[in-house]
Amino acid sequence: MNESMIVGLLLGSLAAMVPIVLTSVGAVVSERAGVVNIGYEGILMLSAFFGTIIAEIAHSGWIGILGGAFVGMLIGAIHGVLTVYLKGDHVIPGIGINLLGYGAVAFGIRAYWGTAGQHQVPNYAQIKPLWMDAFGNSLSPMVIITFIVTILVWWMLFKTPLGLRIRSVGENPEAADALGINVELYRFGAVLFASALAGAAGAYLSVDWLGTVTKQIAAGRGFIALANMVFSGWNPLVALLGGFLFGFFDNLAIWIQNNPWMAGTVPWQFIATLPYVVTLVVVAGIIGRARPPKWDGKPYKRE
């Protein structure tokens, strides 16, 4: 193991961390406000696709990220109307959105670019790395942004009156309502914010990290982000750590698979299960201490 490998492993972990952390941090805000959403996988898919289209039209990866956030917000608005205003089930819309995401991206790649299953994002629509070494290891500006967003959201949630109100509508909406806080508005806003972050994460997949749009581009990251949110105990700073750990094991698995001394000892498929097994072990170990917000996933109807 030489220096460039360690640098590669570290930078790879940071790159893999971005979509999971952004989505988890959004999910933390949404659930702190009391709205469960399991449709992030679909949001990642759809914004990876539409974010690329927007980036290609605007000739800018950054516009693509913003476009992805906007697309995420639109989908979030559907979820928000159904759950917050119509008091519907919090889980079912997400299942529909996930299915829709998988269908729409596979359909869209063929309908829009005319290629089957995969589209390469042109250079002019990609985000340039901040730094790159001779071995192709690179650092994306989105990594820095992820750190900043996470810290800002943590500060907002726990150190400002706005955060207190968001947490109050998820913890005790009746009391919040009695104090004159518009429960529905705060919940809806939290859903939009969470979906926008997931949307930015989705666009990051295509216009930055992977540089391609594929039928399976989200690859379960929307769900891993939810696992990471539980792991974090609904705390953005811990979600940052969890996201990095997952990214690290994900990269480690790939790294071990590519190492000659591993060939023949353990089937590579076993190594590939590592990030999922680690997530399970960590979540199983941490729970008991972690407690979801009291009104998480429950519609609030004024008496």
Add this chain to the structure above:
Amino acid sequence: MSVGRAYIKPLTESLLAILIGALIGAIVLWASGYSAVDAYKALIVGALGSVDGIAETLSKSTPLILTALTFAIGARTGLFNIGAEGTVYFGAIAAVAVTQYLQNPIAGMLGGILIGALWALPVAALKVYRGVHEVISTIMFNWIAVYIVGWLALDVFYNPKDPNSTLSIPQSARLHLLIPNTSLSWAFIVSVITAVIIFVIMWHTKLGYELRTSGQNPTAAKYGGINPKIAAIWSFVLGGMTAGLAGAVQVMGVPPGYAITQGLANVSGYGFDGIGVSLVGRNHPLGIILAGILFGMLNAGATQMQQTGVPLEMVKIIEGIIIVAVAVPGLADLFKNLFRRGSK
């Protein structure tokens, strides 16, 4: 409320959701420059226009009915079991493995059912003893199943004569075709019988009563002497059994290969689609049979639709919209009010 009326509202709501799915699907088709009329015509002709088409529809609905039961059993118990996807892979590989030694269809199906129950145990244990939410654990286990079954298919039960598939189910262990030269086999009958068995268990046995009570009102269940932990374990195990069976019949009853194809292609996606089938079927075994046939129709017709130039995945978009529409609370009332206002 009479029994009949209790069924009418969910039925109308599901039908409305299907209508909305078809309408928005048509808009998507139109916006992408395809002819919605041609596409839908091909879809329906492909799925229902011939004996072959109908056979294909019922064949495609078979695994969906079984995986939908997994989700429905969970939902009725107040659990969100989305682990059918990975369990299907295990059921399929178990059927391949078992029938190499015991060459009869019952052994293959039992193998699938048994491994389905076993694969559900860690999920149940994590839920009951560590409080790990089943959405998180089942998703992680689905990914673990992708790799482990992938390895079993590639390195253990591979077909030495065909690098693209596993060993085939031996002739004598295959489920016979109901109509020769189609893909419709006894597997469909097995899935319908299973739905009826689950209906009887859930609505006409003490176990089913306990499961449903702990789903509807956990507090009341506890006071009624029902152990929620045992109910949860039973729910995951029963659900695992039907999903394992889905995988088994998917390789034992579908010509021509009677094997798992490369990348688990012919056993993938059924677990997730089953969730949609269950929701549209209102988490009720009888509704699931109907919804399963509807989704089977969409999947069977998709191939014909593809010939008009529309990508296959269009049906996934329609399915997704149907599920979002199902999530609209009081959809039927909403429409009734609109209609009343309109006629005034």
